[in-house]
Every structure is written in C-alpha cells, then in structure tokens.
Amino acid sequence: MKKRADLHIHTIYSDGIKTPEEILRMAVKANLGAISITDHDSVDAYKELYKISNKYQIEIITGIEFSCYEDEQEIHVLAYNFDINNKELVHALNTFKKAREVRAKRIISKLKKINIELNLEEISKIAGVAPITRPHIAFALIDKGYVTSQREAFNLYLSDGKPCYEPKYNFSIKEALELINKCDGIAVLAHPSDTISPEMLYNLIEMGIDGIEVVHPSQNNTIERHLTQIANQYWLIATGGSDYHGSRDYDDSNFGKYTVPFSVLQSIKSRNQKRIF
Template identity: 30%
Template sequence: MIDLHTHSTASDGSFSPRDLVLHARSEDISVLALTDHDTVTGIDEASAAAREVGMVFLAGIELDIEWKPGECHLLGLGLKEIHPSLTDMITRLQDGRLERNRQIIQKMQEAGIDIDLERVSALAGGETVGRPHFAQFLVESKAVKNRQQAFDRYLAKDRPFFLDRKSIQLDEGIAAIKACGGVPVLAHPLSLYLSWGALPAVMEDFRDRGVMGLEAWHPAARIVDAERLEALASSLGMFVTAGSDFHGAARPDRKIGRTSGRRKIEDRYYFGALEAILKG
C-alpha cells in the first residue's frame, strides 16, 4: 500500500512527522508522502524516519489556492529542494493564518467564550494553530461533545467561527512547486464544487497551466465518482494519484493507506507520479 496525501503536527495532523512514518510502516505502507498545509517544516524529520524504517518517502506540501465558491488545494509531490519562491509564499500564508486565528478568537470572545491565543497554542504543542485546535478547545471547555460537533456547529464553512484562509493564485503555486523539482497535483477535485458538466473544461485549463496530476481517489469521494475522475484524468493525459488525507485523531474517519470506499491504495497510483517526478 501507499499513501500520497497525509498530514502531521507540522500543520493540522495529530501525529508528529516521525510518528506518522512509524504509524504508516506499522500499517504496511511502502510509499508515503507528507503533504502538510502551507508548510514544509516536518519534511526533514519524516524523511529521516523513513530512511530508518526503509520506506520510500516523498517530500510534499498542500497549498490553499484562491477559488470560489468551493475550495482548491494543490499538492506538490516529490519536492527535491525548497526554493526561495516557496519559502516566501509559505511565510505569507503563515502570516495570513496567524491573522485569521486572531480573528477567530475575537469572534469566539464576542460570542462569550473565554479563550485566548496562548491557550489554543498550548493545545497545538508549539506547532501551527489550526481549526482542529480550536475544535479541541471547544471540546475541553465542554461547549461541544466532540471535535466533529465543533466543526458542524462552529468551525465548518458558513458556520459562526469560520474564516477563509489567505490563499495564493494557482499559477504562483504551480511555479513554486516546479521550482522545487516537484509535480503539481490537484487535490480532491470535488471540493471545487463544480458540476460534472463544468469540470472537464476547468481541468483542461488547469492542465494547460501546469497541473500534472489529479487526486481522483480521496475518502470524500464515492467510488463511482473516483472512477469517473480517473477516467477524466486519463482523457486529459494527467496522471492519477490516491490518498487518505490522513490527519490522525483530528479526522478519525480517515485511515492511513485507505481512500474512497475504504479501499487500500494500490501501488499503481505511485508510478504515474514517480514518472513525472523523474522527468522533472
């Protein structure tokens, strides 16, 4: 089995980069990509752990791309070096995330919740603060019963404490990933909130602008939709990837090495990405 979409405590996962690798190995994962949101700080630790256990490791990232009305996330797989263009982009994104966190806290305080950034940062253990940490705070303060309820009531899109993250333009993200020697892959395409009739033209445009792969297989997609996305990628000459979008305890419904319909992620989804990485 493989997994080309996972997260660690460097962004909003619950496993440290090293523990993520060890967990993946215990689940018989042979190829793992770490794709934390808007950061590469976990790559060195995960890479070292992968060498220790004899696992193939792909350095990666997941970038938040400007898009309405849904969400557009761009995976960068197989980063060979961290180019200054990506570093500068990450700094801007992290600054935007910090400002968003401050605004979320202000919203929660105005709603009568006793909260401050220091207390939420403690829950993050020094890592980047994200919505899962706000959800955990709401659980521990007994405002909700569990994290899922925290998202459903307060933190999901269009809920009272939701704020959009600072995003980047698609072309800038593609250029930064390629400057690092990586390959750009559109993550969970259904999150674009496009109709099936509109999706092919948008995917063709993305391909022409430099997106090389399509994450057709994702836990949020039904098997029939994943198969349809794979056929679309094939018709456009894009390679197909598959991932679990694993976050650990932050998303207990997602299991490492498993994708749509809880299917095991087959090795074949690695080879298209590998070919593109080697060509790069």
C-alpha cells in the same frame, strides 16, 4: 505481493495527530513501499523524516497540500517531488503561517464579542508544532466547556456563515501552480469529486495541473473509474491516498487501504524530468 504507496497523509505538523515516525511505523506494518506526507501548507515534517527515514525500508517522496481559492470556492492542490528548501516556497509558507495566526486572532476577537473567552497562548499549546487552524480553536472551545465536539464548534461558530467565521489567506490556483513549477514539483488536484464541479475540473486541467487524485476515501469505485478515464484522456497522473489524519473514526481502518501502485511514483518522477520550464 507488490508494494503500494499512500500519497496523502497528515501529521502533527498540520492537522494530524501522529508524528512522522509514527506514520513510518504504520506504513511498515501496512506493508507500504512508499509514502508522502502532505501536510497543509507545511513541509516541517520532512526535517524530522530525513533524520529517521534510514531506519525504515520506506521510500519517501516530498509532498504538501495547498489550500487555494478559485471563484470563491476552496480547492486543495497537492504537490509532489519538489525542493522543500526552495526560497520562494519557504517565503510562501512563512506568509501562510503568519496569515493563520492573524486569522486565529480575528476569530478569538469575534468569539469574545459573543462572550466566549479564549487566548492565543492556549490555542498555540494545542497546536503544538503546527500552524494554528480552526480545529485547534475547536479543541480549545471543547477544553473550556463551550462545546462538546469539533462538529458542534464548527456548526455553531467556525464554519462559513457562522458568527465567528474568518476566511483563509487568499491563495489562488494560478499562484499555487506557479509556485509548484518554481519548486520543480508536480501539481495534483486533491479529491476532486469532494468539492469540484465537472466544469471547474476541466478548467483546472486547462490551467495545467499534472494529475488528479483518483483514490481517496470520499470517492467510491464508480467515481474512481470516471476519474481514471479523465486522467487517461488528458495524460494526467492518477494519484491517491488515505488522507490520513488519525483523529477521525475511520482513519485507522483506511490506512493501507487507499493506495496506488508503486509505478505512480515513477510517473511523478518522470513528469518532473520531462517538464520544460
């Protein structure tokens, strides 16, 4: 049986609950041949991965998931096979991290106005090595007894339109594509059927994305076939993965199930080599 690849996985360095080494062990157990850690706006997992990867017979390709905005719509862009030490990337990720902390402080301030007391230190402890995100604030609300679940926290306070919502740092698709190009990476549109209209999809293709995520838990077989046709028509790389976080009921059963052929890695590497900057 030919080994396959999961190119969409999150760890404790963003909003996942597993360490990079735990992910590697899971990948071996699932008989995967390759993985990419695609943490949100972070490549910190690779500092750990490179120290331990020689213990596992798993190929690792660098990855990240950028949170972008286009026409006031949040869109996620995956990047692969890039230089994690690129100076402009490092600067951008530091900017994002600081912006997340500012955002957290603003959410805390809004919560205080409705008599909900949280502080940045306790949220930072929950986040651990990861940048602070809304799920970490939701966990703090649970710990303090203000809500009983993440869903309740978002429905009452943290989602768009709710009293304590605070928008993310505005990073456009154009900026993301320019940054990925500067890092010699490959840009892939994440789970397009989940958030993106057909019109937006074709606009993004015209903007220069290199691939689309065809295989994803949010996309059924019919959608997969449709996206594969689009990828073939526009010479895009068809990628995929489990979008594993570890915190959702279905995560463990999805790991090893949502994969792509090993040949997709070679397509990514070949596109890097053929690109003219």
